[in-house]
Amino acid sequence: MPVNVLFSARPELWPVYEPLLAKGLTEAGLDFCLGTEFAPDQVDYVVYAPNGGLMDFTPYTRLKAVLSLWAGVEQIAGNATLTVPLARMVDHGLTQGMTEWVVGHVLRYHLGMDHHITVQDGVWTPDAPPLASERLVCVLGLGALGEAAARALAALNFHVTGWSRTSKDIPGVTCLYGEDGLLTALSQAEIVVLLLPDTPATENTLNSKTLALLPMGACIINPGRGPLIDDNALLDALKTGQVGHATLDVFRVEPLPPDHPYWAHPNVTVTPHIASETRPVTAAQVICENIRRGEEGEPFLHLVDRTLGY
Structure with missing residues (x-):
């Protein structure tokens, strides 16, 4: 059964990230499906940004982890519907x-x-x-x-x-x-x-x-x-x-x-919030490594301590 990875971020980022994620997951030797739309109960991983619109994780009963594209997770860390591991972006x-x-x-x-x-x-x-x-x-x-x-x-x-x-x-x-x-x-x-x-x-x-x-x-x-x-x-x-x-x-x-x-x-x-930003090439590498870890039973990288909020 393939690993289903939902991309939930701004729509204009999908054409940028899709080939990078596909390359990384292929190199990791995973059988996968990437997309912006899945039945919630078929999703294994969510590549996430708060501005992607997804806020209720209750229907995602198969979900293994949410992998944030942002370093800051204050907009999601307190989400009561999110009960699976949450990883922030460190690249x-x-x-x-x-x-x-x-x-x-x-x-x-x-x-x-x-x-x-x-x-x-x-x-x-x-x-x-x-x-x-x-x-x-x-x-x-x-x-x-x-x-x-x-x-x-x-x-x-x-x-x-x-x-x-x-x-x-x-x-x-x-x-x-x-x-x-x-x-x-x-x-x-x-x-x-x-x-x-x-x-x-x-x-x-x-x-x-x-x-x-x-x-x-x-x-x-x-x-x-x-x-x-x-x-x-x-x-x-x-x-x-x-x-x-x-x-x-x-x-x-x-x-x-x-x-x-x-x-x-x-x-x-x-300055208009330009000090740094997520770089798709390196961010995709981090996301793919965490998905590989999840599938092989290894600890996820950069997990958020929900009690501390980071």
Whole structure:
């Protein structure tokens, strides 16, 4: 009996993913059927994105796993109708893209590029930045994306502190965890990078209290999730100079409404959720490997802990 794989994502992605998934499943030696329509009780695996429309998994009585195309699973992790394993997307293409974006914006702040680009006043001011080893960067969230970014920054000799909810050990990175660790990490961070998941425990990680811990004029980079920041608290901190600049790629409402104060703020850079994205070639490889594992009785990769939400 063939393995039936339902593709439930935006319709325009199907022509992109279909040949990639077919190639990977063939190379895995599986007998399979791929499609966008099956009788629910005939589906073995769902390749999933929340914007594909599937929300009720109750009729999928044969389902073995849901394999997300997205790194973030906050829109599905709490779905009570989903009782089978859920795997999030962790692929080296997405990770590499995020690392490049984070490193680029950290270097932009570190080297003072905004000032050099915008200030053309004819005044010769040879004010060189410190070396990276003298710059304190804090990465909040040490999952696959956060760890990769922290490692890359440490490789450039930045003084990197990483924070996570549980203890981690990353060579070249000072790893802190727990509430006390967060307060310590923020109190010395000149540049803060947010790569935490969106869960009830992480909402408003940066708020009026935690922003006040930062060194005056610290910079914030958020390619993680919009709800990680209390927007009003950030705007207040920008107004007082407590935060010198913020580069924001993700927001509570997307697209960011045209009248949102971030757009016109002189000390905010808005990017339209482009820090990284799932790359079909590498994502298809991850999906196919998980289907192979499921069929051969091996543990799935990148399983979501439903109690934690990531």
